[in-house]
Amino acid sequence: MSAAMLRVGRIPYINCYPVYGAIDRGIVPLDATLIDGVPTALNRGIADGSLDVSVVSAVEYAQNASNLLLLPDLGITCDGPVRSVLLFSDVPATELGGKRVVVSTSSMTSVALLELLFENVWRCRPEFVPGDAEISDLARFERGGDRPARLVIGDAALLLGAGPRGGDDADAPPPFAHVYDLGEEWKRWTGQPFVFAVWVAQRTTPVARSLRVHASLIESRDWGLAHLDELAAQAHRATGIAHSACVEYFAGLDYGLSYPHLAGLTEFFRRLVLAGRVPDGRLAFLPAA
Numbered sequence: 637m638s639a640a641m642l643r644v645g646r647i648p649y650i651n652c653y654p655v656y657g658a659i660d661r662g663i664v665p666l667d668a669t670l671i672d673g674v675p676t677a678l679n680r681g682i683a684d685g686s687l688d689v690s691v692v693s694a695v696e697y698a699q700n701a702s703n704l705l706l707l708p709d710l711g712i713t714c715d716g717p718v719r720s721v722l723l724f725s726d727v728p729a730t731e732l733g734g735k736r737v738v739v740s741t742s743s744m745t746s747v748a749l750l751e752l753l754f755e756n757v758w759r760c761r762p763e764f765v766p767g768d769a770e771i772s773d774l775a776r777f778e779r780g781g782d783r784p785a786r787l788v789i790g791d792a793a794l795l796l797g798a799g800p801r802g803g804d805d806a807d808a809p810p811p812f813a814h815v816y817d818l819g820e821e822w823k824r825w826t827g828q829p830f831v832f833a834v835w836v837a838q839r840t841t842p843v844a845r846s847l848r849v850h851a852s853l854i855e856s857r858d859w860g861l862a863h864l865d866e867l868a869a870q871a872h873r874a875t876g877i878a879h880s881a882c883v884e885y886f887a888g889l890d891y892g893l894s895y896p897h898l899a900g901l902t903e904f905f906r907r908l909v910l911a912g913r914v915p916d917g918r919l920a921f922l923p924a925a
């Protein structure tokens with residue numbers, strides 16, 4: 637009897653196209669079932685054991701490291717602006733103390749990073765309230781009043797960051813006066829790259845099976861990096877974001893986990909441990925495929 641198919645998580649944002657594009661096209665085989673979900677849904681799937689391997693918020697690994705192994709050389713990272721993790725605000729961030737900041741329910745890493753930035757860089761203490769912030773939620777965003785700022789990630793952030801398009805949008809709310817790119821803010825603060833997402837496997841999943849998934853993901857990622865223009869065209873068709881903006885977006889992301897990325901990741905975890913937000917821990921890797 638063959639073991640059940642592994643369940644492998646994928647974020648449906650365009651930021652995952654470069655990792656899964658060749659698998660989606662049948663160019664690289666993946667012996668697993670792909671499960672789509674926003675980052676917090678995949679985090680839950682890894683935490684409750686319903687996913688075997690997945691991309692997750694970096695913070696999910698830190699929360700749950702004793703049950704997980706990191707997949708080598710895979711991540712969603714930036715070294716400066718990320719373009720898709722944005723704080724939109726009607727007032728400067730330093731003036732948000734005591735005010736409500738709506739944080740995306742899809743995100744865990746960016747929310748933790750935002751809290752660190754408020755404590756250490758903007759030095760004020762807003763009240764964080766969760767709110768849905770996917771593309772389908774954009775039209776219903778309440779503006780102003782007691783919610784002057786909002787953290788948005790992924791495709792929704794790219795779209796909102798691009799601003800209103802054309803002159804036929806007379807009813808559109810005015811753009812936010814201040815937009816903070818969290819990759820850029822982290823770089824300015826620490827000088828380091830930032831790792832938003834990592835790929836993990838359950839320690840209970842047989843290593844040989846996780847290794848096969850890892851090998852497919854690496855092969856698919858390498859194909860993706862060699863075909864970014866084709867993937868940017870697909871991203872444009874899927875979201876309406878300008879092709880040139882998709883090209884620029886992919887160029888600003890790095891899908892590896894090199895020494896500088898690991899330095900940024902451990903710096904982030906160290907600061908989260910200091911703030912009492914995640915348990916102290918260590919990085920443990922699946923042996924490289």
Ligand SMILES: C=C(O[C@@H]1C=C(C(=O)O)C=C[C@H]1O)C(=O)O
Pocket residue numbers: 647649651675692693694712718720721742743744745746747789790791793832833
């Ligand atoms: C760069 C991004 O990285 C992401 C942000 C995550 C988070 O904040 O928890 C998790 C996965 C990634 O999708 C993005 O989604 O825009």
